[in-house]
Amino acid sequence: MVLLQVMYTDLDFIAAFNIEPAVLHHFLFEVYRRYNNIPFHNFKHCFCVTQMMYGLIWLTDLKSKMDSEDLLIMLTSAVCHDLDHAGYNNAYQINARTELALRYNDISPLENHHCAIAFEILEKTESNIFRNLSMNQYKRIREGIIKCILATDMTRHNDILNKFKSILTAFDFTNKEHREVLMMILIKVSDISNEARPMEVAEPWLDCLLQEFYNQSDVEKLEGLPVTPFMDRDKVNKPSSQTGFIRFVLLPLFIELANLFPCLEQHIIHPVRKALDYYTEMEKALEREKVIRAQ
Numbered sequence: 001m002v003l004l005q006v007m008y009t010d011l012d013f014i015a016a017f018n019i020e021p022a023v024l025h026h027f028l029f030e031v032y033r034r035y036n037n038i039p040f041h042n043f044k045h046c047f048c049v050t051q052m053m054y055g056l057i058w059l060t061d062l063k064s065k066m067d068s069e070d071l072l073i074m075l076t077s078a079v080c081h082d083l084d085h086a087g088y089n090n091a092y093q094i095n096a097r098t099e100l101a102l103r104y105n106d107i108s109p110l111e112n113h114h115c116a117i118a119f120e121i122l123e124k125t126e127s128n129i130f131r132n133l134s135m136n137q138y139k140r141i142r143e144g145i146i147k148c149i150l151a152t153d154m155t156r157h158n159d160i161l162n163k164f165k166s167i168l169t170a171f172d173f174t175n176k177e178h179r180e181v182l183m184m185i186l187i188k189v190s191d192i193s194n195e196a197r198p199m200e201v202a203e204p205w206l207d208c209l210l211q212e213f214y215n216q217s218d219v220e221k222l223e224g225l226p227v228t229p230f231m232d233r234d235k236v237n238k239p240s241s242q243t244g245f246i247r248f249v250l251l252p253l254f255i256e257l258a259n260l261f262p263c264l265e266q267h268i269i270h271p272v273r274k275a276l277d278y279y280t281e282m283e284k285a286l287e288r289e290k291v292i293r294a295q
């Protein structure tokens with residue numbers, strides 16, 4: 001948590017929002033406690049997403065383009081975005097008619113839950129880092145965090161990306177709606193950006209993700225529920241699922257963001273293109289092996 005604390009300090013949130021260090025520590029400890037020990041959606045994932053968000057804020061010089069409230073919304077949303085994730089995605093929640101699906105009427109049940117847990121923590125005085133804010137500031141920050149966390153539901157991926165594309169040509173930092181879409185894009189980029197990291201860091205994350213996905217599809221098979229193909233251990237081909245993800249999801253998203261911040265080309269697009277080459281090579285090696293074994 002100390003590293004997360006440094007990020008709040010470095011971005012001058014302590015001074016700007018009169019956040020007491022003890023309260024920040026309490027908040028981050030509660031967040032740490034409310035993430036679960038599952039292969040992928042654990043506290044380490046929360047840290048990676050927050051660290052990526054922090055890096056993007058500095059790389060794009062957002063401090064000079066957006067006010068502190070928006071930056072506080074982005075960092076806090078990253079910290080809280082997967083709180084109490086149990087390793088079963090929205091499709092499972094809805095198909096299995098879980099308590100979450102029932103409570104949130106099948107509308108982004110997980111993301112609604114992550115956000116509700118975040119504000120449960122923030123309701124407690126000892127961990128409410130917003131307790132010295134005015135009512136208006138609190139309302140604005142709460143609205144922003146809800147929008148950002150709910151935007152991490154991948155079923156909304158294309159809608160959010162298309163909205164961003166439509167405003168890109170005339171992006172206006174003084175336009176509230178433009179800023180909101182950009183904040184959603186930035187938390188989405190941070191959330192799925194493992195492949196922008198060195199391969200020795202990125203590949204283990206994919207193995208952890210597949211572990212979580214395989215665990216879910218095993219349960220779905222046991223419970224006679226529909227199984228998502230890219231989660232089925234009998235169907236998933238790791239390199240080809242990842243080349244598909246990088247080509248059709250990751251690169252298009254990162255390229256759009258780089259249209260607004262060209263410096264990101266070298267920092268996140270270049271490494272992802274190298275990751276695509278790596279998994280494409282792995283795919284070919286697997287194919288060759290299959291041919292040899294088939295003979």
Ligand SMILES: COc1ccc(NC(=O)[C@H](C)Nc2nc3c(cnn3-c3ccccc3C)c(=O)[nH]2)cc1
Binds near residue numbers: 155191193206209230
């Ligand atoms: C449009 O909705 C989608 C699109 C793609 C996927 N996931 C995939 O294609 C596969 C499993 N690969 C993948 N999925 C990833 C990564 C990072 N986050 N992430 C992920 C994790 C949980 C839920 C959704 C996603 C994209 C990654 O590096 N690879 C999941 C949902």
